[in-house]
Amino acid sequence: MSVRAADLPLHAVSWLVWKILPGRAATKMAEFSHTEAGSGLDMLAATEETPRPELRARYFRHALDELRHARLFRERAGALASARSPQGRSRAQAVLEDGGYLASQGIRGSESLFRQLGELEFLAFVWVHEKRGAEQFDLYASLLRDDASTAAMFAEIARDERFHIAYSRAELDRYTKAGATHDVRWAVLRVRGRRAWQGWLRLTRDLGNAMAGLWLGLLYLLVIGPFSLVARATERPVGGILAAPPRAPAAERARGMA
Ligand SMILES: [Fe+2]
Numbered sequence: 001m002s003v004r005a006a007d008l009p010l011h012a013v014s015w016l017v018w019k020i021l022p023g024r025a026a027t028k029m030a031e032f033s034h035t036e037a038g039s040g041l042d043m044l045a046a047t048e049e050t051p052r053p054e055l056r057a058r059y060f061r062h063a064l065d066e067l068r069h070a071r072l073f074r075e076r077a078g079a080l081a082s083a084r085s086p087q088g089r090s091r092a093q094a095v096l097e098d099g100g101y102l103a104s105q106g107i108r109g110s111e112s113l114f115r116q117l118g119e120l121e122f123l124a125f126v127w128v129h130e131k132r133g134a135e136q137f138d139l140y141a142s143l144l145r146d147d148a149s150t151a152a153m154f155a156e157i158a159r160d161e162r163f164h165i166a167y168s169r170a171e172l173d174r175y176t177k178a179g180a181t182h183d184v185r186w187a188v189l190r191v192r193g194r195r196a197w198q199g200w201l202r203l204t205r206d207l208g209n210a211m212a213g214l215w216l217g218l219l220y221l222l223v224i225g226p227f228s229l230v231a232r233a234t235e236r237p238v239g240g241i242l243a244a245p246p247r248a249p250a251a252e253r254a255r256g257m258a
């Protein structure tokens with residue numbers, strides 16, 4: 001598979017996550033399960049809120065697909081986690097059981113995505129995010145091709161994603177044909193800009209966490225570790241310490257004072 005230079009960071013991180021870091025694949029699947037459930041809820045909200053009845057059936061089918069993906073990822077996370085160490089298992093399990101994950105990760109807020117964006121930008125959002133999501137899933141499927149169950153799951157999800165990309169693009173083209181070319185372009189640009197900005201924020205947060213871990217590790221290795229070794233080496237033997245005289249029980253002390 002040929003890789004574009006712009007995609008190299010994603011390939012490198014994905015390879016680390018899915019192939020190298022122990023237990024990370026199960027946790028990642030657990031996180032995906034929440035993301036897909038969040039998308040399902042967004043699509044259900046759009047089903048209710050769209051003023052266009054002809055789009056309701058598509059949004060509803062899309063919602064069902066995303067909720068099914070959430071279940072598939074949850075099951076796969078459980079299967080991968082049970083094959084791992086107790087720590088890996090409990091990390092993935094903690095993510096799966098985190099009822100506040102959608103809010104804490106900013107996946108869903110109090111106002112639905114459809115209401116925030118309006119119909120045109122919502123469709124642009126669906127198209128941009130589904131397209132990128134499908135590319136990522138193709139990459140993960142190729143990295144995990146020796147794990148038949150996981151590869152089959154990604155292939156199944158990719159089929160649904162193709163429908164999501166196709167109908168949202170067709171709707172954007174319909175707007176373009178109706179003379180809203182400029183609005184469609186701006187909606188896509190806004191969505192891409194926001195996505196890039198959020199990606200940048202995530203990257204800086206992750207880098208910050210990694211640097212904090214690195215500095216703490218260095219502090220331990222260079223300062224705390226040597227000091228504890230020196231302290232242990234210069235410790236006086238127990239026999240050299242004067243033992244304190246044994247204290248009489250409280251009742252006896254009270255009698256002596258009387
Ligand atoms: Fe999905």
Ligand SMILES: [Fe+2]
Nearest residue numbers: 066130161164
């Ligand atoms: Fe999707």
